[in-house]
Amino acid sequence: MPELPDVEVFKQYLESTSLHKKIDEIEMQGRRLFKGISAAQMKRKLKGNSLASAHRHGKYLFIELANGGWLVLHFGMTGFLKYFKDQAGRPSHTRLLLHFSNGYHLAYDSQRKLGEIVLAADPASFIKKKQLGPDLFDPAFDLTKFRAILRKTDATIKSTLMNQKHMAGIGNIYSDEILFQAGVHPGCKTGQLADRVIEKLYSEAGRTLEKAIEARSDPDRLPSSFIIPHRRSGENCPKCKGKITKEKIAGRTSYFCPECQEC
DNA sequence: ACATTGACCTGAGAGC
DNA sequence: TGCTCTCAGGTCAATG
Numbered sequence: 001m002p003e004l005p006d007v008e009v010f011k012q013y014l015e016s017t018s019l020h021k022k023i024d025e026i027e028m029q030g031r032r033l034f035k036g037i038s039a040a041q042m043k044r045k046l047k048g049n050s051l052a053s054a055h056r057h058g059k060y061l062f063i064e065l066a067n068g069g070w071l072v073l074h075f076g077m078t079g080f081l082k083y084f085k086d087q088a089g090r091p092s093h094t095r096l097l098l099h100f101s102n103g104y105h106l107a108y109d110s111q112r113k114l115g116e117i118v119l120a121a122d123p124a125s126f127i128k129k130k131q132l133g134p135d136l137f138d139p140a141f142d143l144t145k146f147r148a149i150l151r152k153t154d155a156t157i158k159s160t161l162m163n164q165k166h167m168a169g170i171g172n173i174y175s176d177e178i179l180f181q182a183g184v185h186p187g188c189k190t191g192q193l194a195d196r197v198i199e200k201l202y203s204e205a206g207r208t209l210e211k212a213i214e215a216r217s218d219p220d221r222l223p224s225s226f227i228i229p230h231r232r233s234g235e236n237c238p239k240c241k242g243k244i245t246k247e248k249i250a251g252r253t254s255y256f257c258p259e260c261q262e263c
Numbered sequence: 264a265c266a267t268t269g270a271c272c273t274g275a276g277a278g279c
Numbered sequence: 280t281g282c283t284c285t286c287a288g289g290t291c292a293a294t295g
Contacts, residue, residue, distance in 0.1 A: 002288070002289085003288065003289090006288085030272095032271085032272090059289080074289085074290090075289085076272090076288095076289055076290085077272095077287065077288055077289050077290095078272095078273085078274095078287085078288085078289095093273085110272095111272085111273055111274070112271085112272045112273050112274085112287085112289095113271080113272050113273080114271070114272065114273095114289060114290075115289080116290090153264080153265085154264080154265080155264080155265055155266080156265090156266090159265085159266080162289095164289090164290085171288055171289070172287095172288050172289085173288045174288085250266080250267095251266075251267065251268080252288090252289095253286085253287085253288095
């Protein structure tokens with residue numbers, strides 16, 4: 001689930017529920033999610049502290065701590081946040097739980113433990129260490145920069161869009177959507193894309209991600225012109241009514257319309 | 264430089 | 280119903 005639009009929704013959710021509340025206690029489960037941090041360290045840092053602000057870069061959520069430092073969350077394939085009051089609301093694979101003094105709780109849940117929870121001095125140093133490319137919504141990430149990335153590589157367009165070192169935020173689902181909206185086949189090599197196709201990809205990437213955030217990244221709320229709600233092979237393409245095809249491209253299952261998408 | 268594969272984890276859904 | 284198999288929206292390392 002958690003690609004750029006999902007994490008943006010998590011960020012807004014956290015901002016509207018969990019800022020500026022005193023953390024009385026924390027719970028941790030799933031050792032390997034907390035890379036290089038012991039439970040004691042995490043507790044020392046968070047207990048008595050509060051969350052001051054949130055920032056997103058690609059698929060990472062950075063949470064500023066009132067007393068300095070940042071909590072960094074990555075959601076892997078199955079992570080999400082939940083703010084709740086009663087125990088009944090506690091999600092079943094809670095890995096990090098913050099107990100606030102107002103009686104509410106914030107849970108980071110991840111069934112498959114493929115995410116990451118760490119502490120960082122600040123977002124910039126973490127982004128540098130991870131070698132993440134620019135966030136898709138960074139104002140400095142303009143068409144010129146996008147074109148330069150596509151011109152210096154010759155991989156499939158799908159893998160280039162998903163490569164977090166080139167640009168941060170796009171995963172398997174939304175790469176399929178962007179390519180569908182732009183009418184580009186996921187297996188095209190970047191070297192064979194015309195300038196005008198690159199422009200189209202750039203504008204559709206921004207538009208698609210914006211629409212996804214508006215729809216809270218919920219497939220049921222996405223425009224019916226999107227391929228995501230029809231992401232099953234054999235379903236009809238929302239544009240041409242042809243059949244949607246499933247194929248493994250760039251190592252990931254890709255859905256596309258062979259009629260509408262070409263190189 | 265790029266593609267492919269498997270590993271990391273757990274559970275849902277398909278197929279029998 | 281119950282079992283087994285396959286697959287899943289992410290990332291990383293090893294291999295060709």
